[in-house]
Amino acid sequence: MHEQSVKVTIVGAGSVGVTTAYALLLSGLASEIVLLDIDQARAEGEAIDLSHAAHYAHAKVRVASSYADCAGSTIVIITAGVNQKPGQTRLDLVKTNYALFRTVVPEVARNAPDTILLVATNPVDVLTHAAFELSGFPVQRVIGSGTAMDTTRFRHELGKHYGVNPRNVHAVIIGEHGDSQIPVWSLASIAGMRLRDYCSQKGIAYDDAAMTEVARRTRGAAYEIIQRKGKTNYGVASVLVSIVEPIVKNSDAIVTVSRVGIYEGVGPVALSMPCKLNYRGAHQDVPLLLDAAEREGVKKSAQSILDVIVSAKGG
Numbered sequence: 001m002h003e004q005s006v007k008v009t010i011v012g013a014g015s016v017g018v019t020t021a022y023a024l025l026l027s028g029l030a031s032e033i034v035l036l037d038i039d040q041a042r043a044e045g046e047a048i049d050l051s052h053a054a055h056y057a058h059a060k061v062r063v064a065s066s067y068a069d070c071a072g073s074t075i076v077i078i079t080a081g082v083n084q085k086p087g088q089t090r091l092d093l094v095k096t097n098y099a100l101f102r103t104v105v106p107e108v109a110r111n112a113p114d115t116i117l118l119v120a121t122n123p124v125d126v127l128t129h130a131a132f133e134l135s136g137f138p139v140q141r142v143i144g145s146g147t148a149m150d151t152t153r154f155r156h157e158l159g160k161h162y163g164v165n166p167r168n169v170h171a172v173i174i175g176e177h178g179d180s181q182i183p184v185w186s187l188a189s190i191a192g193m194r195l196r197d198y199c200s201q202k203g204i205a206y207d208d209a210a211m212t213e214v215a216r217r218t219r220g221a222a223y224e225i226i227q228r229k230g231k232t233n234y235g236v237a238s239v240l241v242s243i244v245e246p247i248v249k250n251s252d253a254i255v256t257v258s259r260v261g262i263y264e265g266v267g268p269v270a271l272s273m274p275c276k277l278n279y280r281g282a283h284q285d286v287p288l289l290l291d292a293a294e295r296e297g298v299k300k301s302a303q304s305i306l307d308v309i310v311s312a313k314g315g
């Protein structure tokens, strides 16, 4: 049982929202999970179904009747919005989801003024930026799932290539959760060794073409999944729980999440960098030591997100 109550509200009880609720329920991190959706009947059905699973997980699951039910949430996860259709980029969703945020975020902020906002709706960087502006919250309390998902996929691909557990691969994707993302090759390591050193110790050649393919598969993973099943949900749900965990446990874990800042002189704009997560939110304490090409990549990524923000705001 929980020493102190942890309430998590999920706005958007669709595929991502409900899979996240289920993963969160099984994690035991929350004592109360509230689902809020404009489709009240669907949210009710999901909450009843989940509450039967909650029987085994010692948490309450209920449906919100209005935004007033966000009050007292430690974290409000926003997964409401349209998702990509096969062939669409995340940026194609911007107009619809930006308009949705204009109604959702002020309501959440008014009813849960001390909460941490965790945005998953795409395009996630643009909408994390929107959530920051529309909530009036300090930057550290508005977090986007950002490239936490891509970083997981990157480690998965590298682990597969080198035949090691992805947990022993230290490598991050930064920048946009989208096509301009940057794999940080200069810092990627396995078992404490940079990739080239790891290869030479192992007596194998560092394979540039294979690494390009790893980056391509990481960047294209969502397209591949959506092409086949029409959506992504399990990966992102696990990633959202991995962001919730260090916040509610106040554990200072470092996760690559999106946050508003100035990046390579561009901004303010939301994009992903490794951030320390605790009960006060996401903190960018130590800037990454990037090489010149990676810094240039961040600058381009920041500018492309900023351009979309400006056009989404009608500027």
Ligand SMILES: NC(=O)c1ccc[n+]([C@@H]2O[C@H](COP(=O)([O-])OP(=O)(O)OC[C@H]3O[C@@H](n4cnc5c(N)ncnc54)[C@H](O)[C@@H]3O)[C@@H](O)[C@H]2O)c1
Residues within 6 Å of the ligand: 011, 012, 013, 014, 015, 016, 017, 036, 037, 038, 039, 042, 079, 080, 081, 082, 083, 084, 093, 097, 100, 103, 104, 119, 120, 121, 122, 123, 124, 145, 146, 149, 177, 231, 232, 233, 236
């Ligand atoms: N960040 C990531 O890594 C990641 C991964 C997968 C999906 N996503 C994004 O998450 C979002 C949701 O995807 P999904 O597959 O769950 O879609 P979905 O269509 O299954 O669910 C969306 C839900 O939002 C609800 N909704 C719409 N407008 C609302 C409003 N004003 N208030 C409350 N609820 C509202 C809908 O009723 C629906 O239940 C999409 O934008 C998608 O691109 C992000």
